[in-house]
Amino acid sequence: VDDRLAPTPAPPYTAVIFTSVRSAGDDGAYATMAAAMEHLGASQPGFLGIESVRDPVTRLGITVSYWRTEADALAWRDVAEHLGAQRLGRERWYAAYRVRVATVHRSARHPER
Amino acid sequence: VDDRLAPTPAPPYTAVIFTSVRSAGDDGAYATMAAAMEHLGASQPGFLGIESVRDPVTRLGITVSYWRTEADALAWRDVAEHLGAQRLGRERWYAAYRVRVATVHRSARHPER
Numbered sequence: 001v002d003d004r005l006a007p008t009p010a011p012p013y014t015a016v017i018f019t020s021v022r023s024a025g026d027d028g029a030y031a032t033m034a035a036a037m038e039h040l041g042a043s044q045p046g047f048l049g050i051e052s053v054r055d056p057v058t059r060l061g062i063t064v065s066y067w068r069t070e071a072d073a074l075a076w077r078d079v080a081e082h083l084g085a086q087r088l089g090r091e092r093w094y095a096a097y098r099v100r101v102a103t104v105h106r107s108a109r110h111p112e113r
Numbered sequence: 114v115d116d117r118l119a120p121t122p123a124p125p126y127t128a129v130i131f132t133s134v135r136s137a138g139d140d141g142a143y144a145t146m147a148a149a150m151e152h153l154g155a156s157q158p159g160f161l162g163i164e165s166v167r168d169p170v171t172r173l174g175i176t177v178s179y180w181r182t183e184a185d186a187l188a189w190r191d192v193a194e195h196l197g198a199q200r201l202g203r204e205r206w207y208a209a210y211r212v213r214v215a216t217v218h219r220s221a222r223h224p225e226r
Contacts, residue, residue, distance in 0.1 A: 002134045002208060002209040004134060004171065004173045005132055005134065005209055005210070005211050006132075006211075008211075008213070011213075015128075015130060015213060015215050017128060017130065017177055017217075019118055019119075019164045019177070021115045021117060021118065051132045051173075051175060052175075053166045053167065053168050053171075053173050053174060053175050054166065054168070055166050055167070055168065055169075056168075058117065058166075060117045060164075060166050061166060062164060062165075062166050062175040062177065064130055064132070064175065064177075070218070089223075090223050094223060095115060096115040096118055096222075096223060096224065097118070097222065097223045098118050098119075098121075098220065098221070098222050099220060099221045099222070100121070100124075100128060100217045100219075100220045101217065101218055101219045101220070102128050102215035102216055102217040102218060103215055103216050103218065104130075104213045104214070104215040105183070105214055105215060105216065106213075106214045107211065107212060107213045107214070108211070108212045109209070109210065109211050109212070110202075110203050110207060110209060110210045111209065
């Protein structure tokens with residue numbers, strides 16, 4: 001098992017798909033905040049796991065976080081420190097992003113166990 | 114608008130979240146097949162868009178494809194050329210992967226238009 005793939009349970013559960021394009025510059029401050037938010041997010045009720053990749057050249061990134069319920073995901077959206085990070089994201093760090101909240105209905109894996 | 118972010122409509126629609134770890138080597142054959150499958154997938158009924166990133170160092174990748182309905186996504190899973198690519202994926206290219214099929218319920222974006 002590769003620990004960069006999230007150990008999610010049998011469906012249903014909630015996925016938050018965050019896709020973003022990082023603006024030029026400010027990489028140090030961004031990395032610090034991203035690590036802090038990943039750490040804080042992992043301590044929230046209902047957190048199941050996270051998968052995250054950013055291409056350092058194109059600056060396109062995809063982060064998927066998994067939650068027991070949609071209410072758990074929305075509660076994390078509204079945590080004060082996270083709201084502050086979201087504001088900095090809109091003002092400084094992201095040229096564009098999409099957030100999509102989804103219910104996972106079925107899953108498959110390789111290897112199978 | 115950044116064209117690396119998929120131009121999805123108002124929810125609901127289906128997301129297929131594919132997260133994978135590429136094995137070492139065979140990068141040329143893999144890139145050729147990945148491009149062919151991205152091209153063929155985009156021609157299928159119900160295809161809405163795709164977002165895809167792989168970190169060349171960690172070899173972790175996330176690809177999210179978006180579909181009008183879950184039936185459209187499952188039909189693409191079962192297209193013969195795609196089944197062949199999936200088999201090569203399991204046998205040669207992926208140390209591990211997860212596929213999760215989800216219904217998107219809500220979305221947000223930046224900038225707002």
